[in-house]
Amino acid sequence: xxxxxxxxxxxxxxxxxPRRAFAWKxxxxxxxxxxLAIGLEWGVRAGWLExxxxxxxxxxxxxxxxxxxxxxxxxxxxxxxxxxAIGFVFGAGAGIVLGTLSGAVPMIRRLIDPxxxxxxxxxxxxxxxxxxxWFGIFETSxxxxxxxxxxxxxxxxxxxxxxxIDRKVIEVGxxxxxxxxxxxxxxxxxxxxxxxxxxxxxxxGLGWMFVVAAEIMGASEGLGFLLVDGQQVGRxxxxxxxxLSFAFLGFLTDALLAAATRPYLRWRDDLSxxxxx
Amino acid sequence: MLKLDSVSRIFPGGQEALRNIVxxxxxxxxxxxxxxxxxxxxxxxxLVAGLDAPSTGSxxxxxxxxxxxxxxxxxIFQEPRLLPWLSVADNIAFGIAHLAREEREARVSRALxxxxxxxxxxxxxxxxSGGQAQRVAxxxxxxTQPKVLLLDEPFSALDAFTRASLHEHLLAxxxxxxxxxxxxxxxxxxxxxxxxxxxVMQPKxxxxxxxxxxxxxxxRNRRSDEFHAVSRRVLDALDGSLTEGQSSAAPGKTETAxxxx
Numbered sequence: 347x348x349x350x351x352x353x354x355x356x357x358x359x360x361x362x363x364p365r366r367a368f369a370w371k372x373x374x375x376x377x378x379x380x381x382l383a384i385g386l387e388w389g390v391r392a393g394w395l396e397x398x399x400x401x402x403x404x405x406x407x408x409x410x411x412x413x414x415x416x417x418x419x420x421x422x423x424x425x426x427x428x429x430x431a432i433g434f435v436f437g438a439g440a441g442i443v444l445g446t447l448s449g450a451v452p453m454i455r456r457l458i459d460p461x462x463x464x465x466x467x468x469x470x471x472x473x474x475x476x477x478x479x480w481f482g483i484f485e486t487s488x489x490x491x492x493x494x495x496x497x498x499x500x501x502x503x504x505x506x507x508x509x510x511i512d513r514k515v516i517e518v519g520x521x522x523x524x525x526x527x528x529x530x531x532x533x534x535x536x537x538x539x540x541x542x543x544x545x546x547x548x549x550x551g552l553g554w555m556f557v558v559a560a561e562i563m564g565a566s567e568g569l570g571f572l573l574v575d576g577q578q579v580g581r582x583x584x585x586x587x588x589x590l591s592f593a594f595l596g597f598l599t600d601a602l603l604a605a606a607t608r609p610y611l612r613w614r615d616d617l618s619x620x621x622x623x
Numbered sequence: 624m625l626k627l628d629s630v631s632r633i634f635p636g637g638q639e640a641l642r643n644i645v646x647x648x649x650x651x652x653x654x655x656x657x658x659x660x661x662x663x664x665x666x667x668x669x670l671v672a673g674l675d676a677p678s679t680g681s682x683x684x685x686x687x688x689x690x691x692x693x694x695x696x697x698x699i700f701q702e703p704r705l706l707p708w709l710s711v712a713d714n715i716a717f718g719i720a721h722l723a724r725e726e727r728e729a730r731v732s733r734a735l736x737x738x739x740x741x742x743x744x745x746x747x748x749x750x751x752s753g754g755q756a757q758r759v760a761x762x763x764x765x766x767t768q769p770k771v772l773l774l775d776e777p778f779s780a781l782d783a784f785t786r787a788s789l790h791e792h793l794l795a796x797x798x799x800x801x802x803x804x805x806x807x808x809x810x811x812x813x814x815x816x817x818x819x820x821x822x823v824m825q826p827k828x829x830x831x832x833x834x835x836x837x838x839x840x841x842x843r844n845r846r847s848d849e850f851h852a853v854s855r856r857v858l859d860a861l862d863g864s865l866t867e868g869q870s871s872a873a874p875g876k877t878e879t880a881x882x883x884x
Contacts (some may be wrong), residue, residue, distance in 0.1 A: 514700070514702070514704050515704065515706065517674060517700075517704075518704050518706065518717075520674060520692055521672060521674070521692050521697075521698055521718075522692070522717060522718040522767075523691075523692050523693075523694065532717075532720075533706070536706070536708040536709075537708070539708075610708075612747075613707050613708040613709075613747050613748075613749070614707070
C-alpha cells in the first residue's frame with residue numbers, strides 16, 4: 347500500500363467513513379451473546395445459578411471437546427446428516443417434479459393440487475405414529491418424515507415460480523421456435539431458479555427441524571439421540587452441545603447450498619445483487 | 624414477398640379485431656401502420672409473427688403459408704424482452720444457438736458493433752438503459768437474418784432523443800440488410816421518418832382506412848415543409864378514420880387530429 351492510500355485510509359477512519367461504521371455495526375450483534383455467556387459463567391461460579399441446569403460455557407466447551415476427541419460427535423453428526431441428506435433428496439426431488447408438473451399442466455394442477463394443499467394442513471409431526479406403524483422404528487420412517495417436511499415448501503415454491511413466469515418471456519421462446527424441451531431448459535429453468543433456490547433452502551431448514559423430531563421419537567445414534575440422552579441422564583451440557591451442533595450444521599449446509607447456487611443467480615436485479623455491487 | 628389476403632381475426636369472445644386486411648410488402652420496403660387504439664395493429668403483427676392464427680384469409684411469405692413462428696420473420700416488441708439471466712452477447716445469440724460457435728460469435732460481435740454496443744458482451748440486461756436494451760433486442764432479431772422484421776411500437780417507451788437516435792440506428796441497419804420492415808406505431812412523426820408507405824387503420828373492427836405513400840429522400844428532415852405536409856396528410860387521414868360516415872376529413876382539422884390517441 348502506498349503512502350497516499352494510507353493517509354487516505356487514515357483520513358477516512360478519522361472522519362468515520364461509512365465503511366468503517368458498517369464493519370463496526372456488524373460486531374454489535376455479538377455483544378448480547380457474549381454478555382450472556384460471561385454472565386452464565388460467573389453466575390455458576392459464584393453459586394447463583396445451578397450448573398446442573400444451566401451449563402456454563404466452559405463446561406459446554408469441555409463436553410464438545412470430549413465428543414470431538416472420542417469421535418462420538420462425528421458418528422452422531424454423520425448419522426443425523428445422512429438422514430437429512432436422504433430425506434432432502436427425496437422430498438426436494440418429489441417437490442420439484444410435482445411442482446413443475448402442477449405448474450405447467452393445468453389438468454394435473456386441478457387433479458393433484460387440492461389434495462396436496464389439504465395434506466399440507468396436517469402438522470407433519472402428526473404423521474409420525476402412522477409412519478412408525480408402516481415403516482417400523484428404524485431409518486425408513488425417519489427419512490420419510492424428513493422427506494415430507496422438505497416436500498411442501500419445495501412443491502409450493504416451484505409451483506408458484508412456474509405459475510409466475512412472465513408470458514412475454516415464453517413468447518420470446520416461441521418467436522425463436524424453441525421446442526417444449528428447449529423452452530424448459532432455456533427459459534423455464536433459469537426463470538424459476540431463484541424461487542427454486544429459496545424453496546430448497548426453506549426445505550433444508552425444515553429437514554433439520556424434522557430430523558430432531560424423528561430422532562427424539564427413538565434413535566440409537568444421531569444428534570437428536572444426544573438430546574434425549576442428555577435429558578435422561580440429566581446432563582444439560584450434553585443437550586446444549588447437541589443444540590449448538592444442530593445450529594452449526596444447519597447454518598453450514600444452508601451456506602453451502604447458497605454458495606453453490608450463487609453463480610447461477612448473479613443476473614438478478616434486486617437487493618441481493620445490489621448489496622454486492 | 625409478404626402477402627396478407629383478406630385476413631380477419633375474430634377472438635373467441637366474438638370480438639372482431641381485424642376485418643378483411645389486404646396488404647403486401649415488397650422486399651426491403653418499410654411500411655408503417657398507424658391508427659387509434661383498438662384498431663388491431665398489434666393483433667395484425669402477432670398474426671404475421673405466427674403467434675396467433677387468422678380466423679379467415681391467408682398470410683404468405685414468398686408463397687409459403689405463415690401459420691407458426693418462422694425463421695424468416697423477426698419481431699421486436701414494445702419492451703425489449705431480454706432474458707435477464709443471459710449476458711448481452713448470449714441474449715443476441717439466443718435465436719442462433721444451432722449455429723457453429725465461431726459463426727455465432729462472429730455474428731454477435733458484428734451485431735454489437737453495428738448497434739454501437741461493442742464491449743458490452745458480458746453486461747447483464749439490468750445494466751442497460753432502455754434505449755440500449757431495445758438496441759440489443761433489435762440485434763437479437765436481426766442476427767437470425769430474417770426477411771421481414773416486425774416492430775410493435777418499439778420506441779414508444781423511450782424519450783424523444785433516444786427515439787430519434789434509434790430511428791437512425793434502425794435505418795442504418797435496414798440500409799445494409801434490406802430487410803422489409805413492418806412497424807406499428809402511434810407516433811405520426813415516427814411513421815413519416817421511417818416508412819415508404821403509411822397504412823392508416825380504422826378501429827372497431829380493425830380495417831385499413833387508407834394508404835399514404837411517403838416519397839421523401841432519406842435521411843429525412845423532420846423540420847422540412849415536405850415532411851410536415853406528409854404528417855398533415857396522415858393526421859387528416861387519422862381524423863377521417865375516426866369520423867367515418869360523416870363528411871370526409873376536412874382540411875384544418877389537424878388540431879383535433881393531434882389528439883387522436
